Amino acid sequence: MRTTAQVAVQRKEIGPGTITREPINTGKFSKPLARVYIIPERCKECDYCWTFCPNDVLEMSDEINASGYHHPKVKAGKENDCVNCGMCQAVCPEFAIYAKEVA
Amino acid sequence: MISPQVKTGGPVVKVQHHVNDEVIRPERLPNIWCPGCGIGIVVGAYVRAIQKSPIARDRQISISGIGCTGRVSGYLNLDSYHTTHGRAIAFATGMAVARPELEITVIAGDGDLGVIGGNHLIHAARRNVDLNVIMVNNFNYGMTGGQHGGTTPLGAKTHTSPYGNVETPFNIPYLVAAAGASFVARWTAMHVRQVTAAISRMMEVKGFAFMEVLSPCPPTFGEFNGYPDPLDMMNYFKDKAVVDNNADLSGIGVTTHPEDSVVVGNFVDRKRPSYQELLGDLRARVSAQGGAKK
Numbered sequence: 001m002r003t004t005a006q007v008a009v010q011r012k013e014i015g016p017g018t019i020t021r022e023p024i025n026t027g028k029f030s031k032p033l034a035r036v037y038i039i040p041e042r043c044k045e046c047d048y049c050w051t052f053c054p055n056d057v058l059e060m061s062d063e064i065n066a067s068g069y070h071h072p073k074v075k076a077g078k079e080n081d082c083v084n085c086g087m088c089q090a091v092c093p094e095f096a097i098y099a100k101e102v103a
Numbered sequence: 104m105i106s107p108q109v110k111t112g113g114p115v116v117k118v119q120h121h122v123n124d125e126v127i128r129p130e131r132l133p134n135i136w137c138p139g140c141g142i143g144i145v146v147g148a149y150v151r152a153i154q155k156s157p158i159a160r161d162r163q164i165s166i167s168g169i170g171c172t173g174r175v176s177g178y179l180n181l182d183s184y185h186t187t188h189g190r191a192i193a194f195a196t197g198m199a200v201a202r203p204e205l206e207i208t209v210i211a212g213d214g215d216l217g218v219i220g221g222n223h224l225i226h227a228a229r230r231n232v233d234l235n236v237i238m239v240n241n242f243n244y245g246m247t248g249g250q251h252g253g254t255t256p257l258g259a260k261t262h263t264s265p266y267g268n269v270e271t272p273f274n275i276p277y278l279v280a281a282a283g284a285s286f287v288a289r290w291t292a293m294h295v296r297q298v299t300a301a302i303s304r305m306m307e308v309k310g311f312a313f314m315e316v317l318s319p320c321p322p323t324f325g326e327f328n329g330y331p332d333p334l335d336m337m338n339y340f341k342d343k344a345v346v347d348n349n350a351d352l353s354g355i356g357v358t359t360h361p362e363d364s365v366v367v368g369n370f371v372d373r374k375r376p377s378y379q380e381l382l383g384d385l386r387a388r389v390s391a392q393g394g395a396k397k
């Protein structure tokens with residue numbers, strides 16, 4: 001993430017009259033980091049959470065629950081990519097998944 | 104030197120409880136709905152709207168009828184009511200008139216609300232009874248194995264219309280708006296955030312607040328109409344939905360044809376006196392003149 005000052009420097013480098021698409025207040029925000037929680041026994045392997053996660057954090061695991069469904073897991077290498085957007089929780093019909101920000 | 108602690112999201116953590124469990128009855132899960140059924144998504148949206156709402160939890164009431172969506176009340180940790188087929192709105196109207204301080208939400212299916220209980224729906228909208236009604240539309244009678252009904256698109260195949268449905272379905276938002284509801288919306292199970300926001304708004308609206316939520320029903324509707332996997336119908340909603348809050352409601356019938364768009368939005372949000380308000384005024388007027396004239 002860049003500070004407002006860094007953005008100003010970059011603008012100068014690009015030259016006057018060039019519009020950069022960097023919002024002027026990016027420095028005020030930090031990207032949330034969250035951990036994903038699942039309740040494996042509730043999952044029915046509908047595919048929604050891993051299909052609609054906008055950051056492509058999730059995938060189907062090899063493990064199955066008592067009903068024979070594969071529940072989700074975090075993709076290898078994506079452990080720090082969940083931004084707590086809440087999409088997986090919202091789209092899950094089973095109350096089987098949610099994310100919570102890492103304190 | 105002490106190395107700074109690095110924050111990490113880490114792999115998935117397996118737990119026993121969900122952050123929404125306080126509003127549901129977790130001991131009854133997994134629910135009975137098929138994998139990918141949209142009803143559970145609507146319940147999740149309702150639960151999160153309740154968690155956000157300033158209305159006390161013991162004033163939130165859920166009422167449902169019969170059918171797949173009829174099971175909703177049984178999964179909610181609220182005062183809830185599982186009524187007879189098609190009559191959810193009739194029970195809800197009685198409760199809303201007797202106890203106007205309650206925030207009553209009817210969640211039921213298209214067959215229950217729009218067909219078997221169709222008259223209750225239009226007359227509650229006409230009277231503008233202060234209720235929230237969420238109609239989960241899966242385009243068929245799912246629980247009984249997939250029969251066609253009053254919301255099945257023209258030409259769609261079901262077990263009882265194997266050569267294609269010859270009936271023109273109801274365009275429910277148009278019907279309810281014409282009957283006089285204060286609030287009318289349509290979203291899909293893919294539009295989870297809009298569904299939650301609309302429920303929050305419906306809880307504020309005075310008068311009849313209605314939302315249709317189009318929902319995937321993979322085994323009994325999707326299977327015969329080109330959407331066999333749960334994702335098929337969700338992707339159709341994602342790709343073909345057009346948000347138009349000012350849509351001409353007469354032209355927003357749903358075909359589920361892969362080429363046809365699905366118009367969604369919060370179509371109507373208007374001020375009209377609710378049935379309870381008019382009834383309260385009447386009571387005040389009559390008691391001011393010393394009761395009914397003999």
Ligand code: SF4
Binds near residue numbers: 057058
């Ligand atoms: S909260 Fe958002 S980013 Fe994180 S896993 Fe769920 S959908 Fe993906």
Ligand code: SF4
Binds near residue numbers: 044045047071094097
């Ligand atoms: S959305 Fe829920 S039920 Fe569907 S695969 Fe993910 S965790 Fe399982």
Ligand code: SF4
Binds near residue numbers: 140321322323324
């Ligand atoms: S039959 Fe259709 S509506 Fe009923 S639970 Fe299954 S997917 Fe849902």
